[in-house]
Amino acid sequence: MTEPAEIVCTGLAKSFGATEVVRPTDLAFAAGQTTALVGPSGCGKSTLLRLVAGLETPSAGEVSIAGAPPAETLRQGALSMAFQDPSLLPWRTVRGNVTLALKLARQPVDAEAISRLIELVGLGGFGDTRPAALSGGMRQRAAIARAMVTRPRVLLLDEPFGAVDELTRQQLAEDLPPLWEARGATTLLVTHSVSEAVMLSDRVLVFSGRPARVVADIAVPLDRPRRASLSTDPAFLARTSEVSEALAAGMAETRPRLAAQ
Amino acid sequence: MNAVAADPAPSRRVGAFVEPLLGLAVILLGWELAARVLAGTFILASPLEVARYLAQNTGLMSRALAETLGNAALGFLWGNLAAVALATVAILWPVTQRTLSGLALLVFCLPLVATGPILRVLYGPGDGPQVTLAAMAVYYTTYVPLLVGLRAAPSSWFELIRSYGRGRGSELVHVRAMAALPYLFAGLQIAAPAAFLGAMVGEFTGAERGMGVLTIRAMRALDVPATWALACTAAAVSIAAYAAIGALARALTKAPPPVILASPDTSGLRRNKPILNAFITLVLALALWWGAMAAFDLTPFFAKRPGDVLEALLLAPDAAQTRTTLLAALGETAKLVVPGYLAGLALGAGLATLLTLVPAAAAVAMPLAVSLRSVPIVTTAPLAVLLLGRGPAGTITLVAVMVFFPTFVACLHGLRQAPGQILDVLRSYAAGPVARLVHVRLPAMLPAFFAAARMGVPASVLAVTVVEWLGTGQGVGALMALSASLSDYDMLWSSIVVVALVSVLGYAGVAWVEARILSRYAAEQVAR
Ligand SMILES: Nc1ncnc2c1ncn2[C@@H]1O[C@H](COP(=O)(O)OP(=O)(O)OP(=O)(O)O)[C@@H](O)[C@H]1O
Ligand SMILES: [Mg+2]
Numbered sequence: 001m002t003e004p005a006e007i008v009c010t011g012l013a014k015s016f017g018a019t020e021v022v023r024p025t026d027l028a029f030a031a032g033q034t035t036a037l038v039g040p041s042g043c044g045k046s047t048l049l050r051l052v053a054g055l056e057t058p059s060a061g062e063v064s065i066a067g068a069p070p071a072e073t074l075r076q077g078a079l080s081m082a083f084q085d086p087s088l089l090p091w092r093t094v095r096g097n098v099t100l101a102l103k104l105a106r107q108p109v110d111a112e113a114i115s116r117l118i119e120l121v122g123l124g125g126f127g128d129t130r131p132a133a134l135s136g137g138m139r140q141r142a143a144i145a146r147a148m149v150t151r152p153r154v155l156l157l158d159e160p161f162g163a164v165d166e167l168t169r170q171q172l173a174e175d176l177p178p179l180w181e182a183r184g185a186t187t188l189l190v191t192h193s194v195s196e197a198v199m200l201s202d203r204v205l206v207f208s209g210r211p212a213r214v215v216a217d218i219a220v221p222l223d224r225p226r227r228a229s230l231s232t233d234p235a236f237l238a239r240t241s242e243v244s245e246a247l248a249a250g251m252a253e254t255r256p257r258l259a260a261q
Numbered sequence: 262m263n264a265v266a267a268d269p270a271p272s273r274r275v276g277a278f279v280e281p282l283l284g285l286a287v288i289l290l291g292w293e294l295a296a297r298v299l300a301g302t303f304i305l306a307s308p309l310e311v312a313r314y315l316a317q318n319t320g321l322m323s324r325a326l327a328e329t330l331g332n333a334a335l336g337f338l339w340g341n342l343a344a345v346a347l348a349t350v351a352i353l354w355p356v357t358q359r360t361l362s363g364l365a366l367l368v369f370c371l372p373l374v375a376t377g378p379i380l381r382v383l384y385g386p387g388d389g390p391q392v393t394l395a396a397m398a399v400y401y402t403t404y405v406p407l408l409v410g411l412r413a414a415p416s417s418w419f420e421l422i423r424s425y426g427r428g429r430g431s432e433l434v435h436v437r438a439m440a441a442l443p444y445l446f447a448g449l450q451i452a453a454p455a456a457f458l459g460a461m462v463g464e465f466t467g468a469e470r471g472m473g474v475l476t477i478r479a480m481r482a483l484d485v486p487a488t489w490a491l492a493c494t495a496a497a498v499s500i501a502a503y504a505a506i507g508a509l510a511r512a513l514t515k516a517p518p519p520v521i522l523a524s525p526d527t528s529g530l531r532r533n534k535p536i537l538n539a540f541i542t543l544v545l546a547l548a549l550w551w552g553a554m555a556a557f558d559l560t561p562f563f564a565k566r567p568g569d570v571l572e573a574l575l576l577a578p579d580a581a582q583t584r585t586t587l588l589a590a591l592g593e594t595a596k597l598v599v600p601g602y603l604a605g606l607a608l609g610a611g612l613a614t615l616l617t618l619v620p621a622a623a624a625v626a627m628p629l630a631v632s633l634r635s636v637p638i639v640t641t642a643p644l645a646v647l648l649l650g651r652g653p654a655g656t657i658t659l660v661a662v663m664v665f666f667p668t669f670v671a672c673l674h675g676l677r678q679a680p681g682q683i684l685d686v687l688r689s690y691a692a693g694p695v696a697r698l699v700h701v702r703l704p705a706m707l708p709a710f711f712a713a714a715r716m717g718v719p720a721s722v723l724a725v726t727v728v729e730w731l732g733t734g735q736g737v738g739a740l741m742a743l744s745a746s747l748s749d750y751d752m753l754w755s756s757i758v759v760v761a762l763v764s765v766l767g768y769a770g771v772a773w774v775e776a777r778i779l780s781r782y783a784a785e786q787v788a789r
Contacts, residue, residue, distance in 0.1 A: 132522040
């Protein structure tokens with residue numbers, strides 16, 4: 001990788017009381033790259049994202065973004081996180097939630113751009129609806145729009161398409177990455193779908209069960225823009241099986257019985 | 262590394278001891294200064310005089326304290342049990358909700374001027390009236406926030422319960438009870454000083470022992486140090502109870518509040534039939550009133566029935582005269598109670614907000630706020646009159662104080678109901694405390710604020726009538742006192758009824774505004 005590293009984790013570890021969640025890890029994420037994080041449920045992926053966002057304090061080691069603590073990036077409004085739970089403000093409409101992100105990041109509010117983004121995530125016509133009146137997948141898409149509207153330099157997506165149907169998911173997987181790539185965003189994407197991981201990323205990190213440890217670091221040197229048709233491409237299929245195998249191997253380390261089944 | 266600390270609250274280990282001491286010092290200093298300024302007016306004793314009095318009368322004071330504390334504790338227990346029972350019924354059978362709330366409000370509105378003597382007649386000598394008045398002083402301020410808390414859960418949690426074919430009982434046990442805890446504790450914290458005061462007021466009506474009795478005696482004898490020693494003891498007990506309940510609340514409510522997504526179904530607003538509900542409540546209230554009079558076989562000379570009041574206000578030859586007098590008095594009172602109410606609300610919400618921005622200020626503000634509420638109004642009324650004159654300022658201030666405290670406590674708890682997940686979103690943009698306040702905490706506080714605004718209506722009416730009765734000699738409170746001393750029971754009862762009706766109207770007005778605002782900010786409060 002020729003790009004300089006944007007996000008660097010050195011000796012990063014996290015425990016909650018006696019529960020070790022992230023084992024001491026060194027990681028570097030190149031600027032402008034999209035990295036997919038896959039691993040068994042409960043292994044510590046969300047915790048890792050929260051550490052990168054400075055929302056959790058590491059038990060050991062540190063995170064730096066562009067050579068400074070994450071807090072610096074947060075202050076610039078240059079980081080966005082789409083949380084695993086959509087976490088929309090119940091009393092604001094979809095548009096209101098998206099607008100709030102711009103205000104919090106101290107960026108000018110461009111009503112036009114907001115409408116386009118809401119349209120793009122497939123929520124056209126729902127801009128004035130409040131979260132309680134949206135479906136689960138629609139809420140998730142609103143949260144993605146909120147995360148993307150500030151055009152962040154660091155974008156953290158925690159299972160962004162988890163509650164979205166297969167076809168919409170494919171649509172979003174085609175439409176959204178060009179937006180964050182155009183901006184050169186360094187993107188970390190947690191997903192449980194192996195094909196989605198390969199489809200969206202330049203690199204896939206596979207984690208073992210808790211405490212999280214990287215069991216495989218797989219580059220995905222496929223051309224962009226990527227289309228859904230890629231999913232039958234032999235190069236693509238080779239990567240997905242590589243990821244799946246690593247995943248199974250990682251599982252076997254910590255949960256032998258489950259992996260054996 | 263931890264540059265983006267969450268909220269400043271947990272990080273004050275060292276300050277935990279220094280700040281309260283500092284606060285105490287500031288309060289004592291201000292008090293000493295005030296006492297020096299007012300020296301010779303027989304109004305305010307200095308801290309030193311109070312300490313001396315307490316040291317010299319330890320035996321007397323501790324016996325009185327034990328007596329009053331016992332009554333207050335019993336009243337606190339019964340009043341809060343009643344509140345929990347009422348709220349449970351209102352949640353389990355939603356059709357009863359408005360009627361129950363209406364009746365609870367009406368009973369809370371009954372002026373102490375009237376209920377005190379009647380209870381004494383009913384119970385005879387003993388602790389009955391004290392305990393009952395203490396209970397009556399607390400049940401309402403627990404009932405209202407509790408009902409709000411019992412609704413403060415996402416609709417998906419209720420759907421989960423219903424998906425197993427279970428009903429409102431299971432909802433109550435598994436979802437509502439936990440969701441209501443923070444609100445219950447707010448109610449209990451408001452109740453602690455109120456129960457103590459209620460017990461003291463009950464003792465004013467002719468008990469033989471207790472701090473209320475000593476207070477009356479000290480005030481008659483113009484024994485200023487004794488009066489303030491009693492007031493300080495009451496305040497100290499209230500602060501201790503307030504702090505203990507606060508500690509319990511923090512120990513029991515660990516989980517961060519959830520994001521409450523509730524279906525924005527406003528059919529609850531439409532389905533509600535205000536006129537029918539008002540009618541049912543009225544009929545029930547009249548029946549209860551009449552039934553109580555008949556059951557206790559009270560003499561119609563002073564215990565008027567609904568018919569008597571109707572006659573006095575509408576049919577009697579001097580009915581027009583009665584109405585004019587009453588309306589004039591009401592007008593005078595309204596000029597004081599409305600600004601006092603609004604000021605109390607604004608101050609309560611404002612101070613609670615300020616304290617979340619500057620937590621260090623809590624050490625001074627908190628004890629001051631609790632003592633303001635728990636020092637008996639009987640003691641503070643003359644002081645307020647002295648400081649602010651007999652004009653409207655004194656009365657408005659006392660009304661504001663009575664509304665301020667419940668609002669302050671409810672809003673403090675309400676501000677903590679900000680969902681942790683949403684605070685995380687704001688933290689990921691490095692949003693400062695002001696942005697967190699404006700975008701998350703204040704909206705999350707709204708249900709608690711409106712509960713306080715509803716409770717404040719009868720509280721301010723009670724306060725204004727007591728001040729007018731004891732201090733200023735104007736308005737409807739003075740009219741009641743005058744009627745009582747002239748044995749004009751028709752006028753007394755008419756005043757009580759009209760004051761209660763006006764309170765209900767004010768309450769309904771606040772509830773109307775609340776429903777409109779919460780349908781956006783807390784739909785779960787409106788839907789069912
Ligand atoms: N605040 C916390 N306190 C204590 N334990 C926690 C906390 N947050 C997470 N954990 C624990 O850390 C582990 C990893 O949690 P995390 O949310 O990071 O998993 P994950 O990899 O994102 O899982 P999933 O794929 O299911 O979302 C879990 O065992 C969880 O119980
Ligand atoms: Mg997760």
